[in-house]
Amino acid sequence: MNKKHLLPRFWSCLVLSCLVLALFAAPAAFAADAPQKVINYANGDAPPVLEPIMNNYLKGSYLVYNLYDGLARIGKDSKPELAYAESYKVSDDGLTWTFKIRKGSKFSDGSPLTARDWEESFKHRLSPEVASPGVDLYLFVKGAEAYNQGKGKVEDVAMKALDDDTLEITLENPTPFFLDVVCYYVPYKMELVRKDPEWFKKPATYVGNGAFRVKSLNPQTGFVLEKNPHYYDAANVKIDIVNYNFIADDSIALEAYRKGELNVNDSINSEGIKTFNNSKELVIFPRIGTTYISLQTGNIKDARVRKAMSLALDREAITKSILGVPYIPAQGLVPYGIHWGGKEFRDVAGNLVKTDIAEAKKLLAEAGYPDGKGLPTFRIITMNNQEDTDSAQAWQSMWKQIGINSEIATYESSVYWDLIDPGEWEAARDGWTGDYDDPKTNLFLWMAYRQGPEKDVRWIDTPNSKEYDRLMRAADSELDTEKRMSLFRDAERTILEDMPIIPLWHGVEPILIKPEVTGITKSNIGHIYFQYADIAAK
């Protein structure tokens, strides 16, 4: 063969084979057409924990509560409604709750689910050997905390199956919002959990009782959920398949959504919010969380300086102009979505957080630091993501206006949370999303028993902190809603008068939903529910 003919022939062969390959490959992208109703969902990278018992992460819960249902569940209107319990009774002292379990309840593999399964799963999760991190909602039950911390016996945990259909729970304190809490008491098929420690790695043993069950799973790419035929309310579940994809990069998820590879996108960044700002596809749910700045009260001892720092911040500008996210500028610590009777707690308690530069300057001068003279450079610590660094730069420039100088140090999250405790900082980004519709879910964070061992780190031993603790404890044992809520309102005022923390904004949950998908529900803590969803024919 001649050299002249050899090379062109080689190259044309290569190009041709590439074309052929591409032709074979291209149709595969469109092959996944099925007559079923399918949700293609993404919410960031894989949750760190895929096992419900060890899960303590919001993202893990998104998955778990589509696979499991509690005695109650979050309804279409995001409020709790009875689920596996068909009725319940509360004793006069508000302490004993008796639940009647729905007859014929089944696990997702079709086996019976009785009151005894609820009791057994509950106690398993509390056991100190299991060391489940997500037990905070379990500690409402009498004897639970002692058992969990290895100080009490399992027999003293006051959750008992009286027979197959009756479950009696006795609480530590009267808890008017307990129906919210039991949404998160879910049963495991303990027979499988005990027999096979790897049960949650295989669809066959990943047995739940929710609207969906696991069809297949890959800890890196995602879960495929299918409708659970044994669900008590299966007749009302319209969706056949939920593809729960793990996509680490928000921009990729956004493109996949634009292209139609996803029809529900729950990992939306500010670029996505700007793009879809005027579209009906951008749906914003409230979330009962508040983002705030923790101030190092050991280093900034004068409350007037702390208050000046709060007054200098323009929260509207931070959320709308700088971050471009529809957060609600904070008006206090208790966020929207927490109710006082029929009204929003926030609306009744009023706006406790203002912007007033003149007042801020006046307070600084009164404290002996006119125009910030005499104050050291404050150290701001924050996590190294875009939103947190942008936000910290905004505080820095707003504090500069009243003469307070600061420097910013950013850390990745695993380092950040280790640095919070030693407290070598003046201002740190912090935040909390509650669990139930009651102010306590946000306000308990600053109760004395929760303050760290290093006393200068946390808010402790000031007249206000003592009064705060007294009010919070009084609210705990108060049965009358009106009085209880007033106590919380006073507690919130007490802490904000001392300003150990500066509220920034209340959380929201923006999500992109294609117009043909209806009935996507999010609870007030951000969990997504697919069981009420439907997809209209195009």
Place this chain on the structure above:
Amino acid sequence: MTKYVLKRLLAAAISMLVLITATFFLMHAVPGSPFNPGEQRNVPPKVLENLRSKYGLDLPVWKQYLNYMNSLSHGNLGYSFKKLNYTVNELIVSGFPASAVVGALAIVAALAVGVPLGITSALKRGGWLDWLSMILATIGISMPIFIIAILLMYVFSMKLQILPIYGYGTASHLVIPVVCLAFSPIAYITRLMRSSMLEVSRQDYIRSARARGVSEFMVIAKHGVRNSILPVVTYIGPLIAILLTGSFVVERLFMIPGLGRYFVTAVSERDYSVILGITIFYGAFIMLCTLLVDIAYAIIDPRVKFTD
């Protein structure tokens, strides 16, 4: 030969020990930890304590090191701290296949394009193909992989809509990641092959082969390529190790369930056992590949002898 291999294996074992020890202590010296009270605020302190002792994190670092080496000697890389109840061995077994498929395809593509392109540009020095290969090589060497990835994604997934944006499973999912991974190796291989081919084609034995009347094809294939491919083989050894064990950027960008993604997340979450496990796996793989390359030298080039 056997003596040589044994010697190399011994050296590899020593490097491995150094690698493990250095990684272990460096990792623990970096601030941050897998279970910290700040992040998990609603976890009672007692539970956090239980978790830390369950994973041996309450022991002094040197004790943790001895424990780790002990379980490693049984082939056990331990439990992941963050992917609860998953062992590191399990994660490697689940992540390696995807990384290996993408990597192997990229190596095949790099060789299939790079070697002929290098030969062609050497033979037609100064021709348009030579210029094209020069441009490609410069781009391939200087442009970061994520730029190439995003460009390809923009053109083929978003504008032309013929390839999916992310995912793993069908052939179409593999196209962009493989092209991305192969791009820079193609550039290197082309340049290596070109310069070495140029040098070889000036040798006397090529001239004498031609003088003997050997066909041009045989001159290039038998005498030219065989003698000029050695630098490419040297480069291919570590390349195989790098590509087969997964690319951090490409796997994260395209959501490929491979080893690289585990590694990136493990580092930011301080998942100590996963960081170490993957480092060990990766280190062993590189050592194996370089050893194989050295053996391959002797097969390709009879001048190389296993003596030292």
